[in-house]
Amino acid sequence: MADLSMAFLSLLILLPLTLLLLLYIIVRPRPVKIPIKNRHVFITGGSSGIGLALAHRAAGEGASVSILARNRKKLEEAKEAIRLSTGVEVAIFSADVRDFSAVKKAVEEAGPIDVLVCNQGVFMPQELESQDLAEVKFMIDVNLMGTFHLIKAALPLMKKDRKERGPASIAIVSSQAGQVGVYGYTAYSASKFGLRGLAEALQQEVITDDIHVSLIFPPDTETPGFEEESMKRPELTSIIAASSGAMKADEVAKRSIDGIKRGDFIVPCNFEGILLSIATAGLSPQRSYLMAFVEYRKVALSKEIEAVDPAS
Ligand SMILES: NC(=O)C1=CN([C@@H]2O[C@H](COP(=O)(O)OP(=O)(O)OC[C@H]3O[C@@H](n4cnc5c(N)ncnc54)[C@H](OP(=O)(O)O)[C@@H]3O)[C@@H](O)[C@H]2O)C=CC1
Numbered sequence: 001m002a003d004l005s006m007a008f009l010s011l012l013i014l015l016p017l018t019l020l021l022l023l024y025i026i027v028r029p030r031p032v033k034i035p036i037k038n039r040h041v042f043i044t045g046g047s048s049g050i051g052l053a054l055a056h057r058a059a060g061e062g063a064s065v066s067i068l069a070r071n072r073k074k075l076e077e078a079k080e081a082i083r084l085s086t087g088v089e090v091a092i093f094s095a096d097v098r099d100f101s102a103v104k105k106a107v108e109e110a111g112p113i114d115v116l117v118c119n120q121g122v123f124m125p126q127e128l129e130s131q132d133l134a135e136v137k138f139m140i141d142v143n144l145m146g147t148f149h150l151i152k153a154a155l156p157l158m159k160k161d162r163k164e165r166g167p168a169s170i171a172i173v174s175s176q177a178g179q180v181g182v183y184g185y186t187a188y189s190a191s192k193f194g195l196r197g198l199a200e201a202l203q204q205e206v207i208t209d210d211i212h213v214s215l216i217f218p219p220d221t222e223t224p225g226f227e228e229e230s231m232k233r234p235e236l237t238s239i240i241a242a243s244s245g246a247m248k249a250d251e252v253a254k255r256s257i258d259g260i261k262r263g264d265f266i267v268p269c270n271f272e273g274i275l276l277s278i279a280t281a282g283l284s285p286q287r288s289y290l291m292a293f294v295e296y297r298k299v300a301l302s303k304e305i306e307a308v309d310p311a312s
């Protein structure tokens, strides 16, 4: 009888301890893996909101920064603002991410990239039934296809001389609406969920090149784009989104850059984002299958090497 209650007691203590330990293993801080200082950070949508905050922060940390967006005037203004606050001269590129040749030209002109941040995005919340298909396509084209264009254009140059240049990052700005589907965001959520599939598969492809993919999941964030959006957002969309609160663009930028530097695959920006990551199995499973995949690639690579040079 006493034995039984002892066993029960120790279970009562051990179980929470084990859970805490597990939680710690998942969320513990890891050492910096991908430095930003003195490296080339290329940020799309860098003329406004989250992208602009990212550019400020990266410049402030001593990176050499390039920003890309469509509107040249807004780019010039961003360049001037960053120069005033950090003294850093950012390079600006006017291009539409929907135009692959324009993206390729900008990326080649900018020179080899160490950290590519695909942040450009458009959002037009509306119930699918009343939303124009042209708007659906617009969101998919800018948010999803635009990111494909960027990565396709930048990857060859990013891989080049990677060993000498150190680890690189491809960061993709999704949204908490890319972790859970949200009322009023059928098209937008679809575009952001698409980025996750792209990111998970891409990470497996580029891991042996020491390129680390990060997926960033901000909640509502105070930006010019968001201000415009909130005026026409369905009420239910706003109510659901409000359950995760709203952040300042600079806070989101800080979380993002910290996540990028740690080489984290999943980068939540607030507490709700961490909960969502766990609820949608977005933290540990990726890591474990990724590890398996890395081992597989190592074996495959070593076999290739043996095939060429059996002595090694
Ligand atoms: N604000 C929020 O509540 C949240 C935002 N996000 C995501 O964060 C990212 C940034 O959002 P936010 O800062 O609010 O947006 P803003 O509307 O404030 O800024 C968007 C930026 O993207 C650029 N951009 C838009 N379309 C294109 C295009 N076709 N080609 C090139 N550049 C383009 C814009 O410049 P220009 O118009 O001159 O091209 C601008 O620099 C987006 O991906 C968004 O989905 C995620 C969660 C929450």
Ligand SMILES: CCCCCCCCCCCCCCCC(=O)[C@@H](N)CO
Pocket: 123, 175, 176, 177, 180, 182, 218, 219, 220, 221, 226, 229, 240, 241, 242, 243, 244, 272, 275, 276, 279
């Ligand atoms: C189990 C844990 C539950 C935690 C509660 C979280 C509830 C879901 C909140 C979804 C918020 C979606 C914000 C989209 C922001 C965005 O992308 C637009 N502003 C466009 O820019």
